[in-house]
Amino acid sequence: DATRVQDPALRGRIMSAEEAAGLIPTGANVGMSGFTGAGYPKEVPVALARRIMAAHERGDPFRIGVWTGASTAPELDGALAKVDGIEMRLPYQSDPTCRERINAGQMDYIDIHLSHVAQFVWFGFLGHLDVAVVEVAAVLDGGRLVPSSSVGNNKTWLDQADKVILEVNRRQSLALEGMHDIYYGTRLPPHRQPIPLVHPSDRIGTPYLMCDPAKIVAIVETDQPDRNTRFTPPDETSRMIAGHVIEFLGHEVKKGRLPNTLLPLQSGVGNVANAVFAGLKDSPFENLTAYTEVLQDGMLDLVDSGKLTFASATALSLSHEAAARFEKNIEEFRQKIVLRPQEISNHPEIIRRLGIIAMNGMIEADIYGNVNSTHVMGSSIMNGIGGSGDFARNAFLSFFMTPSVAKGGTISCIVPMVSHVDHTEHDVQVVVTEQGLADLRGLAPRQRARVVIENCAHPHFRPALQDYFERAVRGAPGRHTPHLLDEALSWHARYLRHGTM
Numbered sequence: 001d002a003t004r005v006q007d008p009a010l011r012g013r014i015m016s017a018e019e020a021a022g023l024i025p026t027g028a029n030v031g032m033s034g035f036t037g038a039g040y041p042k043e044v045p046v047a048l049a050r051r052i053m054a055a056h057e058r059g060d061p062f063r064i065g066v067w068t069g070a071s072t073a074p075e076l077d078g079a080l081a082k083v084d085g086i087e088m089r090l091p092y093q094s095d096p097t098c099r100e101r102i103n104a105g106q107m108d109y110i111d112i113h114l115s116h117v118a119q120f121v122w123f124g125f126l127g128h129l130d131v132a133v134v135e136v137a138a139v140l141d142g143g144r145l146v147p148s149s150s151v152g153n154n155k156t157w158l159d160q161a162d163k164v165i166l167e168v169n170r171r172q173s174l175a176l177e178g179m180h181d182i183y184y185g186t187r188l189p190p191h192r193q194p195i196p197l198v199h200p201s202d203r204i205g206t207p208y209l210m211c212d213p214a215k216i217v218a219i220v221e222t223d224q225p226d227r228n229t230r231f232t233p234p235d236e237t238s239r240m241i242a243g244h245v246i247e248f249l250g251h252e253v254k255k256g257r258l259p260n261t262l263l264p265l266q267s268g269v270g271n272v273a274n275a276v277f278a279g280l281k282d283s284p285f286e287n288l289t290a291y292t293e294v295l296q297d298g299m300l301d302l303v304d305s306g307k308l309t310f311a312s313a314t315a316l317s318l319s320h321e322a323a324a325r326f327e328k329n330i331e332e333f334r335q336k337i338v339l340r341p342q343e344i345s346n347h348p349e350i351i352r353r354l355g356i357i358a359m360n361g362m363i364e365a366d367i368y369g370n371v372n373s374t375h376v377m378g379s380s381i382m383n384g385i386g387g388s389g390d391f392a393r394n395a396f397l398s399f400f401m402t403p404s405v406a407k408g409g410t411i412s413c414i415v416p417m418v419s420h421v422d423h424t425e426h427d428v429q430v431v432v433t434e435q436g437l438a439d440l441r442g443l444a445p446r447q448r449a450r451v452v453i454e455n456c457a458h459p460h461f462r463p464a465l466q467d468y469f470e471r472a473v474r475g476a477p478g479r480h481t482p483h484l485l486d487e488a489l490s491w492h493a494r495y496l497r498h499g500t501m
């Protein structure tokens with residue numbers, strides 16, 4: 001039997017993507033699975049986009065709210081954005097067409113801490129969830145579902161939506177069964193209890209998502225693969241940033257502030273994150289663990305090499321090559337990897353308890369250590385805050401990393417004042433560029449400015465930053481965090497006018 005739908009009663013609800021998309025009305029809020037290009041529905045959103053386009057051609061309005069775990073893929077965000085089918089998007093995206101529409105003011109976007117999304121829905125803060133469209137690896141009996149390559153907010157979507165559409169993906173390995181840990185112990189305040197997770201490998205829930213079968217209105221079968229990000233070997237800049245981070249961790253071990261196993265690692269996605277994990281492979285640290293959102297190639301290599309003994313995440317985000325390796329050795333990886341709902345992978349209580357070492361990318365930092373992760377020149381969204389805030393504020397140690405310059409050296413990523421703030425100076429302990437590392441712990445604002453400029457700024461921009469800071473110290477009305485307000489954002493304004501800071 002080619003179908004992975006074990007419940008005979010539900011087999012009758014298998015239908016085409018077109019028929020399933022026909023069950024989603026205009027104006028609906030739709031909770032879709034998907035996190036960093038893993039485990040997103042691949043058929044229904046494309047069929048829905050066709051339906052929306054046809055409606056628009058007839059002159060009928062048709063737009064929906066799209067809620068996800070995090071970023072998805074061209075077949076979801078891209079397809080729906082291209083036909084102007086998204087009224088409101090949340091909580092994180094990285095799709096070029098979405099970005100363009102959001103920045104053109106044609107699509108609304110709410111950028112939310114990833115750990116907040118599920119509880120905001122339960123609190124009723126975001127309105128009603130009408131439909132869930134969730135990819136699973138298999139449908140078992142009694143409403144038990146084998147989750148796919150990401151968990152994200154699926155538990156909440158299945159619980160909260162009136163109607164559920166499942167995409168059963170035959171391409172996802174059936175051996176994923178048992179890799180997930182879905183915690184059903186969350187409650188609403190004032191009835192909340194401590195979350196009983198004290199080690200990254202703890203299992204506190206069940207391996208299955210649960211869904212009331214009566215709510216399942218459609219099942220669509222697919223064998224399309226996940227997006228799979230292309231893996232590029234770390235470049236020189238990323239390797240230098242990673243080198244500074246690893247040297248610093250070694251220093252912390254020597255000082256007795258960290259054990260030789262470090263503490264559970266979290267890292268954002270991208271080249272720098274992969275470089276950090278590549279660097280850790282050759283480091284003296286042993287028996288590492290990860291408590292993170294996204295498991296990338298670099299982390300999988302570290303599991304393979306035995307350096308990383310256990311990784312907890314909410315999604316896999318692997319290259320084609322790594323995904324194949326993962327599938328081949330999935331039985332072994334299942335002992336060392338667990339996928340959880342994002343409200344648990346990113347939970348502040350757990351992050352604080354475990355003492356996470358958080359490492360995230362940024363767009364820019366200012367001389368006092370405020371960090372902008374999301375906006376270009378103050379007003380255009382890049383992706384979103386993702387989980388960086390969940391981790392940064394609650395971590396044992398929080399790193400923010402970026403090359404010192406962007407766009408061919410025309411932009412300094414260290415600026416007098418950030419053009420948008422995602423992580424305040426209170427949440428940022430270490431700033432790293434390829435130039436060096438600024439350890440801001442225990443430093444007052446003027447002390448922070450000196451080390452950020454000295455250690456992190458590119459030599460081309462360093463004198464101008466020094467000059468700004470010195471004049472601010474002399475001329476600002478207050479000397480605690482000295483700024484010249486007429487000038488603080490002049491670097492960005494100059495870039496917008498002249499194409500260089």
Ligand code: 0RQ
Nearest residue numbers: 070268269270360361362363364373383385386387388406
């Ligand atoms: O744009 O490709 O058009 O040139 O920003 O920059 O250097 O490739 O770095 O891919 O690591 O992304 C902050 C966006 C960094 C990412 C950010 C331009 C630059 C390029 C990307 P181009 P790089 P990365 C886990 C945690 C928030 C979410 C998060 C991010 C593009 O890390 O989205 O941390 N973080 N989640 O040219 C103008 C500057 C710039 C700039 C870079 N100062 N001004 N443009 N760029 N610096 C994941 C999840 O939560 C799901």
